Amino acid sequence: MSSDGATGGRRSFEALGVGATAIAVGIVVSVGLAACGTTDEASRMTLPPLETTTTTTTTTTTIPFERFYEIQPGDSLSAIAAAKGVSVVEILNANPQLQGEDSIQAGQTIEIPATTITTPVDTEPAP
Known part of the structure; x- marks a missing residue:
């Protein structure tokens, strides 16, 4: 049972590590996307019209x-x-x-x- 308990503990620890890594990656991606202007608010905004010159x-x-x-x-x-x-x-x-x-x-x-x-x-x- 001790061997099962050690293996189970290791799996739990690995699961926590993978879960924490996924959360960290998700936060980094969210911050990066927000910085690039892909938030919901940014996606609703429109660009100003371009000014052109005719000669x-x-x-x-x-x-x-x-x-x-x-x-x-x-x-x-x-x-x-x-x-x-x-x-x-x-x-x-x-x-x-x-x-x-x-x-x-x-x-x-x-x-x-x-x-x-x-x-x-x-x-x-x-x-």
Whole structure:
């Protein structure tokens, strides 16, 4: 009986050691998880929205053109402006010698202002 009692005592002691180790591991894991933010309260919290920035650049393109135009019989400033992609006002501003739309004559040379196209380019990064 003494041998059974000694063996039984050893088993009880081993059981206590295993049980204490399991409890210690459980405490360490619980503390570690709480420190990592995995508590119930932390799991209910949401992250704030991310702030993003959009950058837009503008590209200006100057189209090659004939800088001067010789007025032909039957021409009008509005027809010339439409053909060259500019406005009548821009032609009049570039040619101070012209008194108005009707002050042109065949054979006269006028300056055609540069045509500029401005195109916005979206440079937002792809998601």
